[in-house]
Every structure is written in structure tokens, then in C-alpha cells.
Amino acid sequence: MLMKVINKVTPDQVRWKINALTKKYKDCIDNGQGAMSFKYFNEMHQILGRYNDNGGNYRLASGVIQNQEDLDRDKSKRNIPYKTSTPFRKLRAERRAKVELDKQWIDYIRRQEEQKQIRDERYERSLRLKEEELQLRKKELEIKQSLALKKLQLKEKKQEEMLKIEREKCVLLRKLIADQELIRQ
Template sequence: AVWTYTATITLLKLYENNLGLLETPKKKTRIWVAISKSLRDFNIEMSADQVRWKINALTKRYKQCVDIGQPVKFKYFKEMDDIYAKHNLDCDTFVLGDCIDKKKYHQHGSTNNFNPPIQINSESKVMIELRKARFANRIESDRTQSKLYLEKQWLEYLKGQEQERLLQDKLFVQNLKLREEELDLRRQELEIKESVELRKLLIKDREQDELLRIEKEKCEMLEQFLHNKDDNLVPH
């Protein structure tokens, strides 16, 4: 089933007529069943759950329009506003069940033992103006909160940038230190290699000197041998 305009208007009229069933909160479902049965008299087939969902949706939409001060955007605003105004309801502070207490108060008068409800402004225009003011304050508050949030985000961004810069500086110093250590190791390696090569050269020079000395001794011995031989060959 679809909620047409006629079906919705009929629903709201039946809803207002059956508000008395909200007298007992534990039996609140009776109102939805009663409205569902009454709708059948108008050839409108809707279950109790469908009635409840539709009323909740209309109430939510009405509250949104009142809060933003734009009733023209809600097709059934006048009908909903008439119900709230007629029963002195403020959609922010009272639930629809309070209609019963207000009805009793007006029916029995203020002289009996019934405790009267809190007096609130029932003029819808005044309510709308109040909602507009509250909405404007809410917008200003949201802007302030947004500005504070952006400033906080900017400070966090700057803080993050500073931390990143410090980290980069730290990494640069560490890399520079590692580079210096690497160069120092290479320098030590070159010094060791030079030392080894120098030792090799010294050893080689010593070996050459030793070979020369040996050869020189051999030559001297040979010369001495030849000299002695010549002396032996000369007759006396």
C-alpha cells in the first residue's frame, strides 16, 4: 500500500482523535491498531506497523522543519503543527503521550487534584522564530567549532612538519656520521695496504741485497781460488 495525500491526511485526523489511547504507555500499541481499523472504513488498508512507521516519519520530518525554520518544505507541516499547537505541545520537550495529560487538565479544570502540565508557548510562529534563532546559533557554533577544528588540524600539520624536519635532520646527521665512518675505514684499509706493500718491498730489497752479497762473496772466493791456483803453477 502507498501513502497518498488523502490517506495521510486521514491518518493524521484519526491519530489526533485517538490520542486518548496513549493514556496507558504499556498499551501504546492500541492506538496503531485502532487507527489501522479506522482506516479500513475509508478503504485504506494499512497495518498497525505501517501506521506507526508513518506517524514516526511524519513526526521526525516535522521536528526537522521546525528546527531549521523551513516549514514550506514539508507538505503536512500545517496539519502536524495544528496538532502540536492545539494540544500545547513542544516537539523538543514533550512526547505525544503528554497530549493525554493536557487534555485531562483542560477537561477537569485547574480546581481538581490533577497536576497541570508545564506551561509552554503554543504559538507555532513564535516556536518557528525560536527555532530560527536556535538554528542560527547552532550554525554559528558549528562554524566556530569548524574553525577551531581547522586551526587544530593546521597546528597538528605544522607540528607534524616540524617533527618530520627534525627526523630528516637526525637522519642526515646519522648518514653523515656513517659516511665519515665509512671513509675512515677506507682510509685505514688503504694505510694497511700501503704498509703491507711497503713491507713487501723492504723484504724484496733485503732479499736482493742478500743475493748480491752472496754473489759478491762467490766472486771473491772464485777470484781467490784462481789466484791461489796461479801461484801454484809458477815454478820456484
């Protein structure tokens, strides 16, 4: 049965069919639809693996590497008008790259905002701590000043008492001397 089908299919027809399937597979990968819109997606994915658009080369099931020049020659031989989807593929790739860059930019801005917020919180906390430290130093100075004033007042009070005692001594000594002079006379 297979021999009858193989005899009816030319190598060019096989190549064209494989190229068409590969193109459809690439389109499905590019637009992200995958197995939803392409019946043979899983089989092609097993054969081709992940499509790599870097060089435009891909491996056919036969193991031969087909490049874009060979494909262009095959297309010109067919004389079938070919509608290229490369600009659309590039646009989709550019859009995806732009979306990815936008996501990265948004993540970067979000991280910058978070870091700024953390920095601001640290700065505010540091400022609060410095203000508290300043208030504590101010209170400490007030307490020291109050203690120094009290000590000074106590010293003055002691000196006043000592002066009062000394004055009383002097008064008593004068009285004693005056009394002794009166007694001698």
C-alpha cells in the same frame, strides 16, 4: 486532572511549546552548555536524540517531521517578533570548524616536524656511518700501503744480502782463480 489541562491547551500552543523547547535544546547543543543551562535538556535529548543540523529538519515527539518552512509559517502566524539565532549558530559552527581545522593543521605540522626530525636523524646517522666507513677504508689502505712498503723493504734487503753474498762469492772466486794461476806458474 490532566484532562482539565489538556482542554485548556490548544494544539498550536503545544506545537509552539515543543518548538520553543526544541529551539532551546538546539541552542544548548550549539553552544556546548547542555544540561547546565537548560532544565529539560535530558528529557529533550531522550526525545530528539542528537540534533542534526544538515537539513534543518527534526522530529517532534508526535513523530511528525517538522521542517524550516513549517516553522517559518508558524512564526508568521504568531505575529510575534522573532529574533533569529541562525547567524550566531552558523558563526559558532564556523568557529568550531575553524578551531577543528586549526587543530588538524597543528597536528599535521607537528607530524611533519616529527617526520623531518626522524629523517634528519636517519640522514645524520647514515652520514656518520659513511664517514666511519670512509675512515676504516682509509686506515685499511694505510695498513695495506704500510705492509706493501715493508714487503718491498724486506725484498730489497734480501736482494742486498743476495748481492753481497754474490759479490763475496765473486771476490772469493777471483782470489781462488788467482791463487790457482799462481800455483800453476
